[in-house]
Amino acid sequence: MSPARQFVVLNDAPLGDGADEDLLEVTSVARALTDLIVASRDTAPFTLAVDAAWGMGKSSLLYRLQATLSAEPAVSTVWFNAWTSGRASALEGLIKSVLLGFDRNVIRRALRSMSKRAHLLGAVRSLGLVAASFFGLGRVVDEMWQRMSLDARARNQIKGVLRDAFGAWMAKGAASDGGRLLVVFVDDLDRCASDRIVEVCEAIKLYLDVPGIVFVLACDQSALWRAVQESAGIGDPAAAVEYLEKIVQISYRIPAPSPEQAMRLVDGYLDRSRTAGLFGEPLKNLIIGRSGRNPRRIKRLINSFVLEYHLNRSWDAIGLENLVKVIMLQHFYPAFYRLLTNPRHLDLISEFLEYHDYRTAARQGGDVDADRWAELFASKGLRPPQSSELDELERELPAEYPALAADRDFVTLLRSIDGPSERLMEQLQRRPLTLFQPLVERPDEPEPLEPPLRGRRAVRARLRAGEPSRPALRDLRILWIDDQPPNNAGLADYLRWSGVHVDVTTGRAKALAAFSRHRPDAVLSDFRRGTEEDAGIDDLAFFRGEEVAYSGPVLFFSGKIPGLVLQERIRELRADGPTNNEEDVVQWLERVAAAKNA
Template sequence: MNALPNPARRFVVLNDAPVGDGTEEDLLDVTSVAHNLSALILASRDTAPFTLAVDAAWGMGKSSLLHRLEATLSAEPGMSTVWFNAWTAGPASALEGLIKAVLLRFDRNIIRRVLRSMSRRAHLLGALRGLGLVLASFFGLGRVVDEIWQRMSLDAQARNQIKGVLRDAFGAWMAKSGTPDRRRLLVVFVDDLDRCGSERIVEVCEAIKLYLDVPGIVFVLACDQSALWRAVQKSAGFDDPAAAVEYLEKIVQITYRIAPPSVEQAIQLVDGYLHRSGTSGLFDESSKSLIIGRSRHNPRRIKRVINSFVLEYHLDPSWDEIGLAHLVNVILLQHFYPGFHSLLAHPGNDHLIGEFLDYQELRAIVKHGDQVDADRWAKLFESKGLRPPRTPDLAELESELPADYPVLAADRDFVALLRGMAQHSRVLVHRLRSRPVGLLRPPAVSPDEGDFGAPRIDGRPALRNLRVLWIDDHPSNNITLADHLQVNGVLLEQVTDRAGALASFRRFTPDVVLTDLGRGSDKNAGVTDLDHFRHGGADYRGPVLFYTGGPPGFATQKRIKQLGADGPVYSAGDVVAWLERVATAKKA
């Protein structure tokens, strides 16, 4: 019989409602930013139209800021707002949806003016004849808007002429309740744009372009600018990355970048979420630090970790018997170190935690140049089928260990996590094998940018056992993609510089190399290193992909091609797709 949850424990799931929607507490002080942006929009009302982009990665609070900004602006006289969710707007085109959303904000008298103006243009009237009769009801107004859209969608000439009609309608609407010193303003909020596919993103951009010479309108977009840039380049067919940038510069006049929460804010955020979920006291300072660091201060990812704990406890309350601190450790391990967790749950790895901690201790001794007692470490070498050397050879041992062990051994949070599990490792290993923790695995879909900005990986066998060397001086930026690759069978080794890469070429023998472009003040360090790998230190002739944050200059791009490398690419989905192509070709 399954155990029942302890009634004294009231753990609850955290929802994903934005700040300002319902009773969500403002843990990140979004309100003050909203007031500042509101003041900017109000001060600039006479220069409208313009577009303000709120830029941030998935889960970093874009919707929360937009909700607070809308609430702040709505309290101002002469101000009207429209909310358009590009992701949930339905199957109709985004261009149609956004235009209708704005038209429906006008009252019946303004719509009548539109009809009269259009009636004077015989070729635009068409199906609109006689529709004045339906203006008496709300549903009639919606129907007229539908008919106006049908006229607009006929051809470019009709759309351009109706654009002039709409400009007149905006003028009438603004004059209706405005004053000489404070004209009326319509602010259109477009949320979740970066969750949409490339074609829909471009449709929204085109809709905004249609309005950008209409006075009195301001667009506020919530989007990840990098996703927007990639979508425009892909869907609009720009071969030159600079052309995509120029296209967006014509649409977005000002960008506010949401900074990641500071350490103090992130601690406040975690404490607030723990209190709200009823889990305060279960996560110690080390656990909080690990969540904050590995989630990269992302509020949505932090919530997902806490929710995983709440879910697992409710599914299996017998964790009370073992200790909830151990459940916390298991959840952290599976969320942030899925590759090691998979090894731990695999039969035959009963002593994996102790073995890793022994390796980590030996590695620290060797790295510090301290004297090594060979007898002390003989058992570790024997467990890997190696003859214990008189002087422990770290390179020989590491050749028999998983490729990511050197990176994990340098990860203080990971080492602390395993030390917290070491005393009860046998119980936990048995538990994981008999009752696996039910954490969601990476989604099994085609490689692409997911709805939430995380890479989607399909799990096909093409990636299995592919040996990837990843060179990046900021490996913490690659946590999500690195973990997903390892879950899908990639043998991954991460290094931060040329010296580490050269050692890896000798020890690891990679099938492919994934590299950044700039490191520190050297914007072309990746190209320089590849030249060295090709013609000097490593004699490496295999596939190379540059994965970076933005387009390089023409000379750099030319040099990348001369060295026989691919890229650069800018999304995790592109990295996965490239790795699969290389792996498939390698096995053919």
């Protein structure tokens, strides 16, 4: 194998844990957060949440922040991984981690404090505990925990013991500039089950809320919010937010990389994996756009290519650039990829491109060349294109085609495949790619929704399944604001079939024009507009203002779950959601219709 073929897998090591290059550019953020924590040491205890979605670099920021804080005078750090800390309770693991951050003399003072608490342990056990202090610190901490957790009364004294230990530790460094500070990093909290998440939160608030300690939590705050609702028995969203506000005093949301940062990130990953020569600018831009600039998703795509090539060297003959493009189809267009692996389809790529070209010509209203598309129509048992409607052709084609034909990135990707497409399909049907599961790292999350059928075919599919229209929705008027309307074409057509007047717009300006034409009974909205993550909420605040004065119901229909601050804004603006479930939207609209007709 030539050196150019020696591609390597990228690991998931965060910055500071084997990753030696700051591709995520977190160093400046870590420096700023360090300055904030050190300047605020007199106000400790407090908790800082580093908030981001899965794979967006929380651990990398935490490792760099720990390294920066550790270099500060009189600052000590402790690391606790809530997900991999073993089967012990989160309370036990967290408290032991904190105690192990002290030196032996502090622990001995804590032992004497425990010896004075007669209800915690008897004289014989007290002597045994003091004797244990001459052994390793880990054994002493284990013994201390065993004594503190004997019964409910003993557990009630844990905070007193810890306060004594912290007092001794702080006093020892009283002469240092600004006093001592212990920073406890809690990583991977959002990977845990709901009950474990709540247990960590309660440990922080009930037992470790003592002077001189700062907690830094790496978590997706929406996961914390769900856990509090599920495990703490707080069903009311507002009450769940209030509960978390008692735990987390300050939150830093890691932004998605800018387009320039994302390009540097992709280039860095490609260089590390030795695959840079296979990814041109158009492919890199597609990865950035379709991955949501998520570093872990970008790594997984590159690793999928490396794995597939090492498992099946026959791709050398078909072209490694073609393998890259098929991997991208598998990750970003899974429905079409599944069609490619179906032996019933002989040359799906050529068929789709022929359909796309005919669709473009037909929609532009010009003459069509019957000879060019005769084979496409004949293969579906249809008349020549002069006498055939586009709808008739689309009824015979896979349901995904109309939406894919409107996706310029997809069409460009398909056209860029080199060589005969029949040969590539033969390869995939003989030996499909290794199974790709995008959410394998987050087993606690629900399975992703299958891509919905779109357009008229979606309505027909519902009819074939025996699903009736919703007569209760008839004559309801809704305004739907979404910068990617094709993503919701199926549901929009279904609502129209049920008698709803659906006015689809792509942003604030067009929505204002729609408001001036007709006052909607309800508004559906997404969150994002291009690179603006929360434009949907800002738009709603504008529509609620004096210029539009819309006071009706609003539902956010989006797969994104916003952070706590944005959830509070949603409630303040009297909106519902978010949801990514089509049936939830329909049921919500039925309630709107019922209220309108009451």
